[in-house]
Amino acid sequence: MASMDVPADRPRQAVRAVAGTASTPRLSWLTLAFMTTASVASLRAAPTMAVYGLACVFLYLVPAIVFLLPTALVSAELASGWPGGVYRWVSEGLSKPLGFLAVWCQFAMTIFYYPSLLAFVASTIAYVIDPALASNGVYTAIVIMVLYWTGVWVSSRGTKALAGLSSWGLIIGTLVPGTLLVVLGIIFLGQGNPSAAPMTASHLLPAWTGLASLVLIVNNFLSYSGMEMNAVHVSSLKDPAKEYPRSMFLAMGLVLLIFILPALAISWVVPSSQLSLTAGVMQAFEAFFSYFHIGWMTPIAAVMLVSAALGGMLTWLAGPSKGLLEISRSEGYLPPFLQQLNKYGIQQNILVTQGIVTTVIALMYALIPNVSSVYWIFSTITTQVYLIVYLLMFLAAMRLRKNQPDHPRGYRVPALGLICVTGLLSSAAAMAIGFVPPSQFGGSSVLAYVAFIGAGLVVLGLLIPYAFLKLRKPGWRLPEAERSES
Numbered sequence: 001m002a003s004m005d006v007p008a009d010r011p012r013q014a015v016r017a018v019a020g021t022a023s024t025p026r027l028s029w030l031t032l033a034f035m036t037t038a039s040v041a042s043l044r045a046a047p048t049m050a051v052y053g054l055a056c057v058f059l060y061l062v063p064a065i066v067f068l069l070p071t072a073l074v075s076a077e078l079a080s081g082w083p084g085g086v087y088r089w090v091s092e093g094l095s096k097p098l099g100f101l102a103v104w105c106q107f108a109m110t111i112f113y114y115p116s117l118l119a120f121v122a123s124t125i126a127y128v129i130d131p132a133l134a135s136n137g138v139y140t141a142i143v144i145m146v147l148y149w150t151g152v153w154v155s156s157r158g159t160k161a162l163a164g165l166s167s168w169g170l171i172i173g174t175l176v177p178g179t180l181l182v183v184l185g186i187i188f189l190g191q192g193n194p195s196a197a198p199m200t201a202s203h204l205l206p207a208w209t210g211l212a213s214l215v216l217i218v219n220n221f222l223s224y225s226g227m228e229m230n231a232v233h234v235s236s237l238k239d240p241a242k243e244y245p246r247s248m249f250l251a252m253g254l255v256l257l258i259f260i261l262p263a264l265a266i267s268w269v270v271p272s273s274q275l276s277l278t279a280g281v282m283q284a285f286e287a288f289f290s291y292f293h294i295g296w297m298t299p300i301a302a303v304m305l306v307s308a309a310l311g312g313m314l315t316w317l318a319g320p321s322k323g324l325l326e327i328s329r330s331e332g333y334l335p336p337f338l339q340q341l342n343k344y345g346i347q348q349n350i351l352v353t354q355g356i357v358t359t360v361i362a363l364m365y366a367l368i369p370n371v372s373s374v375y376w377i378f379s380t381i382t383t384q385v386y387l388i389v390y391l392l393m394f395l396a397a398m399r400l401r402k403n404q405p406d407h408p409r410g411y412r413v414p415a416l417g418l419i420c421v422t423g424l425l426s427s428a429a430a431m432a433i434g435f436v437p438p439s440q441f442g443g444s445s446v447l448a449y450v451a452f453i454g455a456g457l458v459v460l461g462l463l464i465p466y467a468f469l470k471l472r473k474p475g476w477r478l479p480e481a482e483r484s485e486s
Contacts, residue, residue, distance in 0.1 A: 047280020053197030093396025173308015332477030
């Protein structure tokens with residue numbers, strides 16, 4: 001399959017840099033598989049696929065093969081040869097401006113990601129207060145603004161305790177409620193109750209009614225994003241060439257189970273015509289708890305889901321912005337105002353600026369009647385912007401294999417060209433399909449939908465970073481002494 005890429009004529013220190021030293025902390029392939037699962041898996045996307053019933057298996061499996069696996073393998077080779085993340089990979093393989101574009105898009109996707117994540121939190125909280133609020137745009141907007149600015153305040157104080165929230169989030173907000181949802185669903189069907197969605201073999205594939213019938217598959221690309229984050233740990237494995245593929249295949253299996261089974265459980269009890277893309281998980285819990293006469297568990301399930309989502313938000317809030325800050329301080333990509341740190345060493349000005357934009361986006365929930373429609377639009381823009389990162393990553397990987405074939409790597413992807421082309425084509429196809437409104441938008445203006453998605457992609461993913469590159473001045477680059485002091 002794969003082979004270690006450490007030529008015999010390389011200096012000893014180069015080999016040590018790839019394979020790690022004796023003091024390098026070791027990870028088992030099983031641990032890395034669980035870490036990857038924790039960073040990728042979530043219940044938030046389950047309602048989006050539950051509307052397809054049994055066909056969600058197909059719609060999750062296809063992007064896993066053509067996108068998740070290529071992303072995991074390619075990022076492993078890049079991380080084992082060029083530490084430093086996507087900016088280093090794209091800068092080395094393509095150019096520094098394109099490297100900035102990649103790291104900008106990693107940051108920019110969060111501008112729409114947080115409103116959609118917090119809309120899910122708002123609808124979940126509604127099931128503790130009043131389920132009718134889940135479809136109330138004003139309520140959703142208020143919750144988004146309050147929670148985001150609270151998160152900014154917490155993150156700007158440099159709270160180190162946030163680092164462990166993601167692993168607890170996997171257990172508290174994903175594994176436990178996800179397992180409970182599936183178990184209740186199996187018991188529900190086992191007692192002879194009919195499934196709300198057909199579960200026959202003829203429904204394994206989504207009904208073809210044109211491109212709109214496959215649009216929801218695009219959201220799955222974002223569901224699988226994040227695999228490149230854990231590629232940095234490839235050098236901590238004892239035998240990366242054998243253990244990394246094993247770890248990724250196990251992680252992919254676990255992620256698929258966490259995505260597919262809860263989505264199926266939701267489809268068993270909530271008809272697709274009644275399913276909310278933001279509150280679907282709680283709709284299913286409420287239906288199951290009501291059937292089994294344990295309605296008192298509804299608030300408990302809501303608290304578990306909310307705690308995991310908020311933990312994920314706080315963990316991610318300062319991450320992408322910190323990466324953007326570090327690159328900008330060394331290369332001068334952002335104006336000095338956005339490079340300033342507060343007394344805790346946190347990029348507060350970036351977070352506050354991002355918060356102002358998030359507030360404006362949140363107000364759209366109050367202005368547009370259908371909360372599910374707004375949620376879907378923002379999720380799609382998030383996906384479109386993030387896909388730029390992967391397009392650049394696959395291109396950089398092919399270029400680096402061609403231009404620097406002898407550069408030491410701890411892991412070499414077999415058939416890299418085929419894997420990268422597969423990832424490129426699937427990412428480009430997902431971006432194209434993202435402009436097609438899903439069937440749920442049948443009564444809305446197709447032109448308005450395309451214009452909104454296109455504007456979000458062009459302005460956020462291309463024009464803003466271009467403006468920073470065009471307007472930057474030599475004085476924006478901080479001296480190395482000043483960077484090291486901060």
